[in-house]
Amino acid sequence: MHPPVIILVRPQMGENIGAVARIMANFGLAEMRIVAPRDGWPNPQAIAMASGATHIIDDAKIFNTTAEAVADLQYISATTGRPRDMVKPCYDAVEGVIKCVTAYQSRMRVGLLFGPERTGLENEDLVLTDAIVTIPTSPEFPSLNLAQSVAVMLYQWVVSARTQTFKPPEAASPRASKEEVWNFLNHLEQALDKAGHFKSPDMKPKMLQNLQSPFLRANLTEQEVRTLFGVMASLTQAQKK
Amino acid sequence: MHPPVIILVRPQMGENIGAVARIMANFGLAEMRIVAPRDGWPNPQAIAMASGATHIIDDAKIFNTTAEAVADLQYISATTGRPRDMVKPCYDAVEGVIKCVTAYQSRMRVGLLFGPERTGLENEDLVLTDAIVTIPTSPEFPSLNLAQSVAVMLYQWVVSARTQTFKPPEAASPRASKEEVWNFLNHLEQALDKAGHFKSPDMKPKMLQNLQSPFLRANLTEQEVRTLFGVMASLTQAQKK
DSSP, X not given: OOOOEEEEESOOOHHHHHHHHHHHHHTTOOXXXXXXXXXXXXXXXXXXXXXXXXXXXXXXXXXXXXXXXXXXXXXXXXXXXXXXXXXXXEEEHHHHHHHHHHHHHTXXXXXXXXXXXXXXXXXXXXXXXXXXXXOOOXXXXXXXXXXHHHHHHHHHHHHHHHHSOXXXXXXXXXXXXXXXXXXXXXXXXXXXXXXXXXXXXXXXXXXXXXXXXXHHHTTXXXXXXXXXXXXXXXXXXXXXX | OOOOEEEEESOOOHHHXXXXXXXXXXXXXXXXXXXXOTTOXXXXXXXXXXXXXXXXXXXXXXXXXXXXXXXXXXEEEEEOSSOOSSSSOEEXXXXXXXXXXXXXXXXXXXXXXXXXXXXXXXXXXXXXXXXXXXXXXXXXXXXXXXXXXXXXXXHHHHHHHHHXXXXXXXXXXXXXXXXXXXXXXXXXXXXXXXXXXXXXXXXXXXXXXXXXXXXXXXXXXXXXXXXXXXXXXXXXXXXXX
């Protein structure tokens, strides 16, 4: 079992990356991933603000896209201040972290996703996640500093992991990784492209999102992804005949 | 009723004071007090890091000593990473904040005390408090950034204040303010000085602390402080006869 992976999506300030490393070390975490850091990598400001948590900065992995950064994970929670018009479960921090801890105790690889300082996470990031968590801030001054958001989520993780009783995982096929699910969804998209399903290129992104949402929400197991591949193969074959 | 007052004792970095102002605004707090800020006041770095929460910086009150900063408060919780050999209740963050919320709901004026970045709170600060709260950090990397400590405590405050059911205050005399208790303890000290109680000047601080501790721990009501003054007056009179 691994503690949660922290994924910073397009962070802007090296100081914030360093402060996140420090708070990760404070709460006993080790694995940081960074998607497209604005000021490149390595970043001297990040090292300066890590206050000795340099092992986390040194070991941080850099990715070009959020999809690549979460590919091997099985449960991903995004922390964001803004409610989105998206079919994703939304939780407050206490509930949301309990979901994460339960996933972790069921031997899933869990990731906590945080967006860029000014703009927050985009819909294309959120579609990759299992749930959205909102920290209860004042409506007059809602915008938390990046490292403060991480601090609150990790503090809540430590508290919930200590008090949450372990529930054994269901006797089923292991949950599919994000990569396996997206591999299926990409194949499905290609098959639909070939079949001329997307008649208007303008409408394709929205149609695709509507199509992908239920699969992303369904917590598919590895077995179910295999089944879906089988179904798609049969349908494609039938079309050719 | 007022939300908790945040008291920063001898803070070193203006950046941290600013970050505390921001997180206070995030969680709907307004009242900041600062004891002997290292770099004087006002502090441009504090304003820069407050990210718009300048009303909190502008309204912050500056004090020379911790005792003055907490004089009008009735329940004070200190957040510190180090256990001290002191007769004070020690709580983890969840328990400690529930005590604060309960005090607040019983109409007490509540303060949360935070120490300087490097050294933490001194015993002379802690003696002024009702309880010590420790945030559960990793033993290998325990030292939290000042603003991160405030973030965790205020997040926990918001969560606990929402879930904690209100218990009506006991039908008793209102709790004495810190100033009233210290006023009594100072009179007691003077009376003992006159009576030649402290035979060795070297031993006086320790003797005094041992004497003060039970009174500070006892959650004295205003009525009880008046009673103690009466007792002291009678004894002093008796001595003179």
